[in-house]
Amino acid sequence: MKYRSVFDIIGPVMIGPSSSHTAGAARIGRIARSLFGRQPKWADISFYGSFAKTYRGHGTDVAIVGGLLDFDTFDERIINSVKIAKAAGMKIKFTEEDAVTDHPNTVRITTGDEKSELELVGISIGGGKVEIIELNGFELKLSGHHPAILVVHDDRFGAIAAVSKILAKHEINIGHMEVSRKEKGKQALMTIEVDQNIDDKVLKEVEQLQNITQVTKIVD
Known part of the structure; x- marks a missing residue:
């Protein structure tokens, strides 16, 4: 621990x-x-x-x-x-x-x-x-002690890379990341803990990506 x-x-x-x-x-x-x-x-x-x-x-x-x-x-x-x-x-x-x-x-x-x-x-x-x-219904590991975003998305090729690319563009460092899915090819959940609070404009960029269903922010 x-x-x-x-x-x-x-x-x-x-x-x-x-x-x-x-x-x-x-x-x-x-x-x-x-x-x-x-x-x-x-x-x-x-x-x-x-x-x-x-x-x-x-x-x-x-x-x-x-x-x-x-x-x-x-x-x-x-x-x-x-x-x-x-x-x-x-x-x-x-x-x-x-x-x-x-x-x-x-x-x-x-x-x-x-x-x-x-x-x-x-x-x-x-x-x-x-x-x-x-x-x-998604398994995850979220501490609640760091800023984080939870991204519900279709389980498709490139979805994780697209989200990571936006965070990198805004110089947001990922401290911990996990992906969970209930069934292959259906919905999945990214749990991304980061080093600083994420601006809402960044969340809107993520929301506009293909295959993204929902984006939720947790503030430290």
Whole structure:
């Protein structure tokens, strides 16, 4: 496991009690909010493993909802996030799952509104660090600690090279990149973590490429 600074080892500035169960959960919720692009109208939140056993006592439930409301890990409103969400008209459902997962701190969030919905699976790996391991059925590995773009595209020759060429033209360095597909020749997903935030005009260039379906930005 790699850390960028001593503060990643100590843990983030946060509303307690646990960096794994609270800060990490808030970050997963906030990534879901960022990927969805707006405040959702509803959220079904399923906890697995240790999360399922201790989420009430450790505040994992309020942390996830706080993230969906775009609250940072240190935002004191997290404590009352469920009440705030309900007051805003967001419907929340929590489920304790019995299924065994690869990581004990696992949560599946399905969220949406009348226009669209999103489903992701995230894990809290310690010290407030997280990974998103599944998005709308695509396997991926997204830390949420770096600026990133997610590119849904048709699984065609040259699609990856075309996106990389645009990033190179704008002198944007790729720190990590993965490609996932559900089936050969169908849709695929590029997960690209970069060294700096990407301007919207660059995203528009990517969106205009042949075989590109959707482009989403995550800001560090």
